[in-house]
Amino acid sequence: MEIVHLLRAAAVELGLHSARFAQHNGMHPTDVRALIALMDARRAGAETTAGRLGAALGLNSAGTTALLDRLERAGHVRRVRGETDRRRVVVEVTDGAVDLGWAFFGPLIERSVELLRGYDDHQRAAIRDFLDGVRTAAAEGTHTPPTDTSQREPQHGNTR
Template sequence: MEARDPELETVHLLRATTVELGLHSARFAYRNDMHPTDVRALIALMDARRAGEETTAGRLGAALGLNSAGTTALIDRLERAGQVRRVRSGADRRRVLIEPTERAVELGWSSFGPLIARAVELLRGYDAHQRAAVRDFLEGMREAAAGGG
């Protein structure tokens, strides 16, 4: 019998987890009559909001790999659905920012909140050193997937 490679087992488990998370996101998109790119856009906007960063249409398009026309169509679609709003920047009134609405945040929490709560619960079972190792591994994998390693 061939010995199992624990590192490769972990990589396969990460792949399986990624597939399940993708399916969860696809079910959310389907149930809410959204395109998968709409979900990615909302996640990007909520991440920026949590980080205290302003998001312009150009920045959102770059994050999603969309051209200007595709970004405008996406924002228009999300705005019609009540998921985002366009607002003027307080610092520069010429800049238009894209923000998720409270409706979008509530909708996201209704679907992803239990999953996030479970992740937090699991992480609380690890000590600080173990959490740092998990975080380092995931950050390294994210960078590799983004083409940085």
């Protein structure tokens, strides 16, 4: 359980770090999530439509349009014709947004990479598998209705 609690604490700190970035740059936390999703797509060589981005963020069409309008006005994204299908409009993150993100998150990324250098290939594979499993479990949890915990007994010495 100690590792699970450390993971939760790290997730909280990462969320706070992201919130500081958003506040420092006059963004909403959803703006930051959108930019991260678009940067991940760019890194994977994938095209992202507004609809796909909205679905990934849990936004309706109007919310997605407002988000993209806001990010486009700020110079963080652009809408362009798709490479594979010129009829489609895809959303791309701008180099300026990548630079802005790197200026803020770069030191944390570099520190994380440095920490990983202390582990051998086998250990890094185990860390990767664990984090991927947690990410998958969290994603699956967004589709699962909460269970009624009112009848549960407290566990691990916790009291209500």
